[in-house]
Amino acid sequence: PMAARLLSTAISKHAWTFTGSGRFAVETLRPLTVSITANPLACGAKGAPSCHWHAAVFERLYGALVWPAVRVTETACCACGNAACRFEIGPKA
Numbered sequence: 263p264m265a266a267r268l269l270s271t272a273i274s275k276h277a278w279t280f281t282g283s284g285r286f287a288v289e290t291l292r293p294l295t296v297s298i299t300a301n302p303l304a305c306g307a308k309g310a311p312s313c314h315w316h317a318a319v320f321e322r323l324y325g326a327l328v329w330p331a332v333r334v335t336e337t338a339c340c341a342c343g344n345a346a347c348r349f350e351i352g353p354k355a
Contacts, residue, residue, distance in 0.1 A: 304340035311339040
C-alpha cells in the first residue's frame with residue numbers, strides 16, 4: 263500500500279505529461295482508483311470504454327514498481343458519457 267501511495271503521488275505531480283488537457287486525480291486508495299476528467303484520448307466508439315492506452319500506462323507503471331502481477335480495470339469512460347474515465351488498480355487475485 264505504501265508503494266502504491268508514493269507512486270500515485272508522483273504520478274499526480276506529473277500527470278500533465280499523459281493527460282494533456284485532462285485532469286488526473288486519485289479518488290480512493292483502497293481500492294486504488296484514479297480518474298481522468300475531460301480525457302482527450304477518450305474518443306473511441308460511443309458506449310464502449312476506449313482508454314486502452316491509459317490502462318496500459320498504469321499497468322506498466324504499477325506492474326514494474328508496485329505489484330508484479332497487477333490488474334487495471336477501466337470502470338467508467340468519457341466515451342460512454344461518464345464524467346471521467348476511472349481506473350481501478352490493484353494486485354491480481
